[in-house]
Every structure is written in C-alpha cells, then in structure tokens.
Amino acid sequence: METLVQTLAVVATMANAVVYGTDVFSAIVQRPALAHVDDAVLTSTMGQIHRFGDRRMPVPGVFGLLATVATAVAAGFGGRVTAAVAAAVAAAALVVWLAVYNKVSAPVNKELTDAALDCRTAPDARGLQRTWDSVINARVVLQAVALGAMCVALVAS
Template sequence: MEALLLTLAVVATMANAVVYGTDVFSALVQRPAMAHVDDAALTSAMGQIHRFGDRRMPVPGVFGLVATVGTAAVAGFEGKTTPSVASGVAALALVVWLAIYNKVSAPVNKELTGAALDCRVAPDARGLQRTWDSVINVRVLLQAVALGGMCVALAAS
C-alpha cells in the first residue's frame, strides 16, 4: 500500500503542477500581453489557445484530481492522518477550481474559440477576456493550495 500511496501522490503532484503552471503563466504573461492587442488579435489568439487547451488540459486535470482523491483514500485507509487530510484539502481545492472553470472560464473559452474558428471578432471580446481574467488569480490560488497539499502529503507519507 505504501508504494500505491506514493505513486498516487507523485502522479497527483505532477499532473496538478501542469495545470498550476498553465494558470500561473496565464496570470503573469498571457493576461497582460492580451491587454495590449486589438480585439481581432485577442479573439484569434485566445480562441486558438482555448481551442487546444480545452482539448488537451483535461488530461492532466483528470489525472490530477483522480490521483489526489486516490491519495486521500489510500492514506485514510492506511490511517495516515496528515497525508489524508492534506490530499483531502487538495482535492477540495481542485473541485472548487473545476466549478469556477466550468461556470466562468469554459463559456468564455467556447465563445472565443467559436469566433476564432469562424474568422470573426467576438462580440465584446474585451468583456469576455475581462470575465476570464476575473477568475485567473483565484484559479492560481486554488491550484497552489492543491499543489501545496500534495507536497505535504508526499512529505508526510
């Protein structure tokens, strides 16, 4: 069981780090860069980014959430309180992240992707981007909590 616990914790940490790093890049680089382009460039660039991101990012996201929940379950079964609680907190942070993504980010992604694929400027492209930007910092924070929780779970395992 020890090997399973460590394997799940490592997979969860690595997969969640991919999503965390993507969100950090978006907050630190993408957001300010997109503020300096016109609406056509914003629609095209962000639409294409979301086109590929929404197809590819679920893979590490699902692996991360499943492995995080698995870590909490195995640690709990083994009676390891610290890793169980830490990975449980991480799982909760990921579920909240997913809810915010589905409620706020995904609809914006869909609109910008559709406009980019149709080679048109999204109506209110700037407003759509502001909506997306409005949750990126909280998404980063939730991913940081999840990644920190998994680091604690690993260290205490």
C-alpha cells in the same frame, strides 16, 4: 501501502502542476500581453489557445484529480491521517477550481473559440477576456493550495 500513497501523490502533484503552471503563465504573462493587442488579435489568439487547451488540458486535470482522491483514500486506509487530510484538502481545492472553471472560464473559452473558428472578432472580446481574467488569480491560488497540500501528503506518507 506507503509506496502506493507516495506514487499516487507524485502522480497527482505532477499532473496538477501542469494545470498550475498553465494558470500561472496565463496570470503573469498572457493577461498583460493581451492588453496590448486589438480585439481581432485577442479573439483569434485566445480562441485558438482555448480550442487546443480545452481539448488537451482535461487529460492532466482528470489524472490530477483522480490521483489526488486516490491518494486521500489510500492514505486513509493506510492509517496516514495527515496525508489523507492533506490530500482531501487538495481534492477540495481542485473541485472548487473545476467549478470556477466550468462556471466562468469555459463559457468564455467557447465564445472566443467559436468566433476564432468563424474568422470573426467576438463582439465583446475585451469584456469576455475581462471575465476570464477575473478568475485567473483565484484559479492560481486554488491550484497552489492543491499542490501545497499534495506536498504535505507526500511528506506525511
């Protein structure tokens, strides 16, 4: 059971690290860079980024969440209480991240993607980007909590 818990914890950590790294990049590089482009460039660039991101990022996200939940369950059945609780904390952080993403980020992504695909500038490109930016730090913190908790789960397993 120990090997199973450790394997699941590693898979969860690696998959969630992909999302964490993407969010960190967005917070510390992409956000300030976009402040220096015009609305047409912002719409086109972010629309295309979201076009591909929204199709591809669910893969590591789903693997990460499923492996995190599986880690909690396997650790619980294996009597590894600390690992189970840590993985459960990670799973809760990921579920909150997903709720924030679906409520705030995804609708902005869709508007910018639709505008970019139609070769038009979003009417309120700056406002859309401000809305998206308003939750990126929270998303980073939630992913950091999940990764930290998974590290605890791994060590405790």
